[in-house]
Amino acid sequence: MQPKRLKPGHIVQVTALPTCDYCLASGYRPPRKARYDFRARDGRWGNGCVEHYRLHRMVPRLGIGAGQMLITPDETLAEPPLLGPGCLTIGAVMRNL
Numbered sequence: 001m002q003p004k005r006l007k008p009g010h011i012v013q014v015t016a017l018p019t020c021d022y023c024l025a026s027g028y029r030p031p032r033k034a035r036y037d038f039r040a041r042d043g044r045w046g047n048g049c050v051e052h053y054r055l056h057r058m059v060p061r062l063g064i065g066a067g068q069m070l071i072t073p074d075e076t077l078a079e080p081p082l083l084g085p086g087c088l089t090i091g092a093v094m095r096n097l
């Protein structure tokens with residue numbers, strides 16, 4: 001399968017991954033790190049780990065109005081050959097979860 005390219009508007013670089021809002025709300029211990037900042041089915045925006053993003057996202061895609069994948073500076077530099085301007089493959093990110 002071809003790696004899927006993430007475009008500007010699909011990813012946001014953060015200094016550190018926040019904690020998943022849904023893990024916190026449901027008492028999941030330990031709460032996982034959020035990998036997405038996304039709009040949920042109830043219309044609210046929140047930070048979610050991979051599992052909670054898949055469960056609660058309004059639409060199964062990233063972009064303006066839908067959600068962004070969160071990455072840290074370390075991950076941005078993880079595989080320089082795969083990077084274009086603002087691009088990173090999902091595979092490169094997932095290996096660093």
Ligand SMILES: [Zn+2]
Nearest residue numbers: 020023049052
């Ligand atoms: Zn979670």
